[in-house]
Amino acid sequence: MDISRMPMRTTLFGDLATNEGSILEAEIKYKPVIVLLDFKISIYQGDTNISSQIISTLCINPKIELASELREWFQLEEVAKAKGSPSTLFKNAKEIHISDIMHKSQNSIQAQYCTFKAKITTILNRLEL
Template identity: 85%
Template sequence: MDKRDTSISSQIISTICINPKIELARDLREWFQLEEVAKAKGSSSTLFKNAKEIQSSDIMRTSQNSIQAQYCIFKVKITTILNRLEPWFYACKGCDKKVDKDVSKECLNDKYRRIIDNPVPRYLVKILMENSTDNARVTLFDAAETLIGCTTEKFITEKEKNNKSPYFQKLVLNIGKTFKFLVKLEEKTKDERGEGNIIAQEIQLQPDITIDVDDEDATLEFHRKKIKEVV
């Protein structure tokens, strides 16, 4: 469950109960807690496990006409990480929009346009992927923590302290590895996806397929064949 996908529909007069003591609410809280624990341990969420796997080309060409979003996964190898030297941005706590930290600390959301004293760093990793038929750019926000292995604050601190930060090294070493990406398909992202820009909600490393060869099998004997000379 992605916190950015959570929404509440309301009528003119509505009553919202915080932590109501009813069975459905308790089950929902327990499910949400299990999902968060699974993500913290690097396990896949329920959305990821239940999503249909399709080709990356289908992600870019598929539109979503229904109201309900559709989640799919695709598998691809990371060709390069475009912004690996600075894979983050500073965001407003209230709306998660980008904050101009170096100039005026002004939130760039048109609805707010306010000064933010303590902007929060958030991951923004731009990945270039290529296969035999297509290429695209995948953007990761919070899901990049799975790729890097630590929070944004820790990544920045370690990188400023030491150019050989283990988290930076881990990020770079993901180049050339194969991952599965969870993508939310909906109508409003159709144009972006059509241009090859994909936002992934979740990411999972795929194991490399290697073939173990025994020493006995490694040496092949070829029988010499005599060739008769023709005079």
């Protein structure tokens, strides 16, 4: 995937498939950063496809700043996923009434994800106060 979370599919041909492909197979469990140069990009059935050509170059974990930033971003994403991303936590949150929170002592309230059904009755503009 790229940094926008778009899945990327790559097809390697020729020497890239034989040489770099076998290296990638061994490294895939370490989630390497891959830089592709001079590849053909196309859209097939809504998916982005990237195919190697005769002049294509594939770099695995290159020592460039952008690759380091991408690896750091991905590691942070993995940590967040392991802890439970906010979207997942909100989907699994139980519904409670706001009064249940308002009537509890501040000392007894623990951090939790909750969903509320609410109706906005007034919006105060801080500049008009």
